[in-house]
Amino acid sequence: MAGTVEKKLTDLGIALPAPAAPVANYVPFVRTGKLLIISGQLCFDPEGKLVAKGRLGDGVTIEDGAKAAQACAVNLLAQLKAALGDLDKIARVVRLGGFINSAPGFVDGPKVMNGASDLMVTAFGDKGRHARTTVGVAALPLDAAVEVEGMFEVV
Amino acid sequence: MAGTVEKKLTDLGIALPAPAAPVANYVPFVRTGKLLIISGQLCFDPEGKLVAKGRLGDGVTIEDGAKAAQACAVNLLAQLKAALGDLDKIARVVRLGGFINSAPGFVDGPKVMNGASDLMVTAFGDKGRHARTTVGVAALPLDAAVEVEGMFEVV
């Protein structure tokens, strides 16, 4: 059953995809105490295709990067749903770590990462406001443009 | 009112700046249980100017990088003060994550990051000794030379 948060997303046309399954000896999420740690999520769309591929500042636009960051956030939500069954069980988005595939000198990582941050606030309201670190990295798995990891507090 | 830790910093000539306000849907800090998670801080000086801009190993010296890392640490303290009102409420600096804007092949990230680590021990003594991860990244917001994030335990 979908809770309040998921219904809000559905009303906005945002469907939660089937969460990506890791292909190795790790898992998508681990709970420790009230913390839920989610593995870095790539910018897959619901069909499993990367929303943006390559580097910001070298072909990928800020707008496409922000869409990619939003896709990462949607995938974080999909993992949360898989972990908890209901997104309403999230007490707080604690932290997002944003890794932007960047050409040297690309300075607009935060504008890209806003795609992820905005989605969290859309989904959770004030509980969605999080601490955040955004950095530009040299390379990402599958040449994804963006990867986002998350730490959440469970009610 | 300034506590013991802040007085020590003042005696050393280190004033806490007004903490930087995020310009998007995230916040400078989130508390969960006894943990306080602080967003990545750039190397702004108290006037809001970057202490060092560009890449280590490509124009920015190790000495200037260390000053930049210290500025990031001062900004972490400013956020702690905003979060808790008094730095004496910190029980332990748990972890610092240091991101050094680096040209490929720059191997001295730890020397740069010491600027941040040393300030934590100056401020908090043994409680300031932390776990640390230092990596060289391809790009940082605003072309800052250094970004540092932190995890703290509150008394």
Next chain:
Amino acid sequence: MAGTVEKKLTDLGIALPAPAAPVANYVPFVRTGKLLIISGQLCFDPEGKLVAKGRLGDGVTIEDGAKAAQACAVNLLAQLKAALGDLDKIARVVRLGGFINSAPGFVDGPKVMNGASDLMVTAFGDKGRHARTTVGVAALPLDAAVEVEGMFEVV
């Protein structure tokens, strides 16, 4: 005395090295509540030599990178043993953060990082399955090919 986990490693021919001592104002691990945070570990072998140096996608092979990641994981275990005295006190490997020294366009970070993930599952079984974030960075301390940090839950 070696516990069950360490005996298993010994049977596999994996000896825990003397843990690396930080050379600055930070420490290899900090415990907060039930969490144990371990500083980023470089890919030193038991003799203190880097298992692989330089960049993936530019000289270092995926196979050598995976060996380097495994060495980082062994060094994490050595720090856990130093912190707790007995690896059997680990309730769960919560999270690994993998930083792969990467040439732009290197897309196989996860294959490299599997060297670390596999070792955790070898050592701890299902308790070794962790959340994970893998990114390609521009530079690492001492030009190490891989650095891995960890978060663990203590029983």
